[in-house]
Amino acid sequence: MDPAFDKQPNQKKRITVCDTLLQKDQAQLEAHIKEKALLTYKQQAKTLQVKAVCSLVRGRNTFVLAGTGFGKSRIAEMYFRLFDKKKKPVVLVLNPLDALRDNQVMEKKQAGFTAVNLTKMQFKAKIARKIVAGFFNFVYLSPEVFLNNSLFKEVYYNPDFQHRLATIVIDEAQMIYTWGLVASGKAKKSSSHGRTEDVAVFRPSYGELAAQLNATEGVPLLLLSATCRPIAVDSILKNLRITEDNITFVKAELTRPEIRILRLPMNHSLKSCHDLIPVIELQGTRSKNIAPTLIYSGQRNATFQVMKNVNKARGTPGAEYNPRSSMIRRYHANTGDYSKADAVEKFTSGKFPYIACTMALGLGQNWKQVRKVIHMGRADPSNICQMIGRCGRDGRPGLAILFMEKKQKNGKNCVDDFLNVKEQNNDNRMDALAITPVCLRIAFSLDNLCGHIPMSKDDLRYLHEEQREIEQGFPKCRCSNCDPEGAITLSQNICRLTNKNFSDVVNDKENLPRPTINPFVQKKTRQPCKPAPKELTSVLKEFSVHLVKAFEVFFWKKFPKSASFLPEDLFGLDRAHSIAQHVATIERPQDILKDLGGAPVHGQLDLIYECVVKFRQGDRFDQHLREESDRINKLNNEKNQKRVEANARARGKRDLANRETKDETMHRLAAEEKDRSEKRIAAEKKKEKTIEREKAAVKKKEDSKRKWENDRPILEGFKRQALEAAANREVVEQEALAGPSGNGRGRGRGRVKGRGGMVTSRRGRGKKK
Incomplete structure (x- = not known):
């Protein structure tokens, strides 16, 4: 055969796993991945981790929805280990936060990989050449560097780099949806978005990734998220121009049963942060014995106020100005790079136990030592779920304390405000989390699953999720709604927590002193108003006139020649009425002093008391008692009748609302199921055509x-x-x-x-x- 007929173009193919793995069926591939993971990590890989890796091996885009602490970052590692090291594969990871990228680079280096975080200051031509040559296994960068850095574009479109590119990981994929709200202008109308700074105000690049991601051929995408509602998933796929038949969803457990959630009402303003003082450890507890804690605030300025109150509770006022404090430091988007790195390093090594931070430190940090998370004020439930997910990642119990304002201006502040709410928007979800009486663990789970905070235990979705938790064998929830007495006791003893007793106290295994006050009962700050004087019966009116006339006779006998004042100036009909109001309770002459309004005339008390005694011994007093009894019975009957009518109206309104809600919910669920079925059938048909x-x-x-x-x-x-x-x-x-x-x-x-x-x-x- 002439060589001219066999000559083919010399094109470099994209890197793939070895052919023997590609030829394996699903069961064989899963078994191989499990075996390799067991040898590497000395523990069994989770089934859904293996499923995600298999999807990447088949070259499919993969979306992993799993709760915080699931081990999503390990999926890319397991996939990387399937490649031949001689081929020098590269995994590209897009992540929005510098602190998170630094944290993950450190973890990768500890696991034996080579990794680099491409910040604007570090990304030079020498690093670029190393990336193209495959020197780094994992390359971490922000969306801004991915899209706008000219040097990285040269690297990205280099044929050698494209050949080595194994997969692109989009960490915290929900940020694509969050920025979509900002870009569309909807965030301006949402108070929940504005209450959490450092989330997505400066992340426009997260909404513009599609064009450059689609420039690769056959490189699978790996999207990771712990809080992605259905509306967010649809928005993300639309933004990235990915259809549902071109992506595999891996949905793991979103509930974190090891975290105990306490929702405490705030007795002071959010700006003052004074509610923190009772939950800060006692002054006698050494800082090295305090459980590592993150205190989240919605605003950057509030982090300083948090530091101020923590130091006040610890008896070290003014220590918030010490940048090397051994108690608490702060972290937000505007903190200097050196201070950020120093705070993260020192907190990780246990040099101080508290960080006052914003959402800038709220995504993906894999700090296994964090035991407690405190959040100040109302906020979007998805963001709060991310924040409280920072604790309890080592398998031991974690504690989440949510301080919520009792009332939000222009918000919904009681359950009845939600009777006519059919679909909850972001602001409704924020207010609902602050006042819902249902299990908080289920509330967070349903918010992740369907973007809905239940307001009643009769909610069908709540009942389904509750039954699912029972079938899954989850431990009984001990949040402040499910176990209010235990929550009261724990909330009053948080200041006694240490590293040694933390797990026992949170799990109620240690006997604690009973609380003296109930933090879930609102204080009555207003003084009770004095009741209006009741109307006198005809008998008491006659008795009042009799008292005035008796005093006139007494006065003129006592002062026969007085001309400067008259008897009614000392004791008139109004004072007689005051005495008649409580004539039945007068036991001695001194009981009349308050009604006289001043020092009496000598002998006046005895005169009036004698009149009172004679009146109570006569038939007219018995008549007064009968009239008073009839009047009270009449009033009670009227009150009871009004109460019965009000209860009937409320019950009817509630039953009607429940019926409407249940019917609407059933119709909507049926419609959603129908839509899902139609989409599934369409996807199957499309798959068959493919x-x-x-x-x-x-x-x-x-x-x-x-x-x-x-x-x-x-x-x-x-x-x-x-x-x-x-x-x-x-x-x-x-x-x-x-x-x-x-x-x-x-x-x-x-x-x-x-x-x-x-x-x-x-x-x-x-x-x-």
Whole structure:
């Protein structure tokens, strides 16, 4: 065969795992991944981790939805270890926060990988050459560097780098949806978004990743998120231009049963942060014995106020100005890079137990030593779920304390405010989390699953999730709604927590002193108003007139020549009415002093008390008691009737609302199920068409190959004929050149050996040789 027909273009193929793995079926591939993970990590890999790795091996985009602490970052490691190290594969990881990237680079280095965080200050030409050469296994960078850095674009579109690129990981994928709210202007109308700084205000690049991500051919995407509601998932896929049939969803458990959640009402303003003082450890507890704690605030300025109150509780006022404090430091987006790195390093090594921070330190940090998280004020439940997920990552119990304002201006502050709310927006979810009476663990789970905070235990979704937790064998929840008495006791003894007793106290295994106050009961700050004086009966009115006349007789006997004042100036009808109001409770003359309004005339008390005693001994007093009894019974009957009518109206309104809510919920769930079924059927049909197209392409390729094999002999024959013709022409030309030299002149001139062994004369016909 001529080499000209076998020559193919020399193109570099994208790096893949070895062919033996690609040829394995699903069960064999999963078994191989589990075995390799067990040898590497000395523990069994989770089933859903293995499923995600298998999806990447098959070249499919993969979206992993799993709770904080699941081990999502290990999926990329497991996938990387399937490649041949000699090929120098590279995993690209997009992450929004510098602190998180630094933390993960440190973890990768400890695990034996080479990794780098491409910040603007560190990313130089020397690093770029190393990346292209495959020196770094994991390359971490922000979306801004990924899209806007000219040096990285040279690296990204370099053929050698594209050849080494194994996968692109988008960590904290929910940020794509969050920035979508900012870009669309919806965040301006949402108070929940503005209450948490450092989330997505400066992340426009997260909404513009699609074009550059799609510039690669066959490189699978790995999206990771712990808090992604259905509306967020749809928005992310739409933004990245990925259809549901081109991505595999791996949904793991979102609930964290090891975290105990306490929701405490705030008795002081959010700005003051004074509610922190009772939950800070006692002054006698040494800082090294305090459980590591993160205190989250929505605003950067509030982090300083948090530090101030912590130091006040610890008896070290003014220590918040010490940048090397051994108690608490702060971290937010505007903190200097050196201070950030120093705070993270010192906190990780246990040099101080508290960090006052914003959401800038709220994504993906894998700090196993954090035991307690405190959040100040109302906020988006998805963000709060991310924050409290920082604790309890080592398998030991964690404690989440949520301080919530009792009332939010222009917000919803009681359960009845949600009666007419059909679909909860972000602000509704924020207010609902602050006041819902249901299990907080289930509330967070349902918010992640369907973007809904239940307000009643009769909610169908709540009942389904509650039943699912029972079937999964979850331990009984001990949040402040499920176990209010235990929560009260714990909230009053948080200041006694140490590293040694933390787990026992949180799990109620240690006897604690009973609380003196209930933090879940609001204080009554207003003084009770004095009741209006009741109307006197006719008998008491007659008795009041009798008292005034008796005092006049007494006065003129006492002062017969007085002209400067009259008896009604000392004791008038109003004071007589005051005495008549409580005539039944007067036991001695001194009980009348308050009604007189000043020092009495000598003998006045005895006179009035004598009149009171005579009145109570007569028949008119008995008549007064009967009239008073009838009046009280009448009032009670009226109150009872009004109460019954009000209860009936409320019950009817509540029943109607429940019926409407249940009917609407059932119809909506049915519609959603129908939509899902239609989408599933459409996806299956599309998949079938794709399979048919692939089969047709394979058949076409085989037909072309078969046709090529059939046509090969004919082409070879044409080739031989062309070669023979060329050889004959060369012979003729040589004879023509040799003719004039003598003996050979004219010999064979005009006779050429032709096709099929025929000898052809130039002057006549050919004849058989």
